[in-house]
Amino acid sequence: MKILIVAGPFISLREPYNGGTEAFVVEHANELVRLGHTVDVIAKDADEKNLFQIIEFIESPLCMKDDSYRACPEWLGQQHYQTLQLGMMDVSKYDVIHYNSFIPEIYSVCALFNIPGVLTLHLPPTEKFALMYQFFIKHAPVVPVAISQRMRKHWQPFFEKDVEVILNGIPLDKWEQKNPNRHGYLLWSGRIAKEKNVKAAIELADHLNKKLKIIGPVFNDEYFRDQVKPYLNENIEYISHVNQKRISEIAAGASVYLATAHWEEPFGLSTVEMLASGLPVVGFSTAIPPELRNSNVSIAVDSGRWQDLISPLDLVQKSDSKACREFATHFDVKKTTENYVNLYNRLLVK
Structure with a gap:
């Protein structure tokens, strides 16, 4: 299979990791490659020892700060710019897309993709996350997966689809x-x-x-x-x-x-x-x-x-x-x- 894993165009996968989600993405992607699959990961960067390929979206050389129409700092404007590049990406060559992001804008653009997908629920539900993932699952052909029974119990009330459980793991x-x-x-x-x-x-x-x-x-x-x-x-x-x-x-x-x-x-x-x-x-x-x-x-x-x-x-x-x-x-x-x-x-x- 050819698999696209979405961490986020501004998420670093270099050690030391910010949290367990980054560790999961790295180790899961490496294991997929060992099994013979082709894996691309959308992220800012990753350690060179990894087996998968990074797809990086560059920041704009122009100022992305907005003080008038829709106020936002430079870093947020750059994130919006990079996320829109993800939305313009041709994903037709991938068999499956595996989503692991917490950024609402990413799901807004990826809802346009028609590739079968998996959405891993790494965090407990909040009002924002619940609405974000409900919107995404309504518009994209994806299935939600919880990383523990505890997470499944918390998330299942928000979805009409069954939430499967795949326990996390370490190398x-x-x-x-x-x-x-x-x-x-x-x-x-x-x-x-x-x-x-x-x-x-x-x-x-x-x-x-x-x-x-x-x-x-x-x-x-x-x-x-x-x-x-x-x-x-x-x-x-x-x-x-x-x-x-x-x-x-x-x-x-x-x-x-x-x-x-x-x-x-x-x-x-x-x-x-x-x-x-x-x-x-x-x-x-x-x-x-x-x-x-x-x-x-x-x-x-x-x-x-x-x-x-x-x-x-x-x-x-x-x-x-x-x-x-x-x-x-x-x-x-x-x-x-x-x-x-x-x-x-x-x-x-x-």
Whole structure:
């Protein structure tokens, strides 16, 4: 098959990734190529090691800022310009288009395409996203896919079509299994923002007088300033945003991974990555979807109180790294891609 994957003409697929969606696009596209498919990805750029081809739409050399008719800053004007280039693209050579974007303008122009498509629902519904995707599915021959049962439950009421579930996955070979350091530090990674709730991990580490390493980009400067920076000390360390190889190296010295987001994670790639590294996981049920829970190596509590993580923390520190890795194998990106290919083939015979 010849497959077009839409991330967005201004979305970077270079490491370190902004989030799980970028990681999914890269690994899924690479796996498709390994299976013998031809894959083009619409994005700003990507690391050169990837197997797929990038289709890039250039910015205009002219000023795209608008201060009069429809006010917008330069960066937004350039995004509009690039999105319109996508709308002018000849997509007739592709068998399937796989959409993974959060930009309304992209769906406005891609609704004109008549190529069978898949829309992966990476985020929970909001009023804007719901209307955006409803419009798109009404006008384009696409089927919606959720990345977990939790996401399917949230999204199904918005569509007349059934929302299928294809669980997300990771490339297991990129995450080397290591023996967790029973006396090592606690580890937390993710966007530094209120909904990711790193503050709970900080409070837990402080209470236990244990070292904590925090990894991730600062998405909310005010939250970092008020809820993270004042608590950094010899025990609580912020490492900033790093690539997957570096995260894997840091995981080698940890004892437990903390998943403390108080918003409902659509899937939780970081949880699977740490389990694949042999590291047990403890967190809140909001941060660990049901599919990623295991009574021995990935324990979730319902309360949302960091105090309730203390007992399961003691329990998982006795777990075996092989058990962590074995559980993570259920979420191999090879299985994810195989399921998508089966869906692509079904769309082509309709």
